Amino acid sequence: MDKIDPQQTIFYSIEKAIKTYRQYAQKNLSARLPGITVDQLLILSLLEVNPEMAQKDLASWLFKDHASITRMIELLVKNEYLSRAVNPQDRRKFKLNISDKGHDTLQELKPIILNNRQDALAGISEKEIKELFITLNKIINNCQ
Template structure:
């Protein structure tokens, strides 16, 4: 029987969880009250004007309930605002506030430092191979041939 640490998907998940935990600890240690997930959602809204909550969930790998909860917190923190969609009153448009843009900018340097530390000792060639392999895995799972 194979051991856990020889299973590629176990190691991918372990690496992602290790990185997220490290990044969250770094945010806290540097005085930020924002979470990794909140940062991701603000970035998603900034980079995709008019994005829906369902689309945000798909983009950041969160279920609808989690996205709704995070958005509520971001509204309370005044990092984003909700505006009623003029074309469809059932929908709301999400917009990043100035303080939301500021927190993204302030956290950006720390995010880059975190990535640099996490990728220490990994060559550009290794990163390229790994990235290509991960993209192939995603494609295989999203578009199975069976």
């Protein structure tokens, strides 16, 4: 029987690229502001773009389970990056608000985020990036 080597698949390379980028990004973020994670920063960024985003939507966008998002939000509240209030439309839900410290942190880290992306995409043309988006979206659609 032929052996199946996972390292010889595109999926292995995609996963490795994502993990390598996240480690690189975390190292650079931690050098500037220890104690905040890539995922926590993604939560703040998503809420900055869409302030009404619900916790379940954050979980979906970040490919995390509800318990993981809840823990991350707890840490963001504890460290004063976010505040939580009862949602007036649905008292079972919370309204998440980015604090002044959270906004300041996003502004402080924005150049690092942009530099991380620029470094990771160095030597890759716009055409190659567009083709990669198309290819990845085909894989996504094939699996849904």
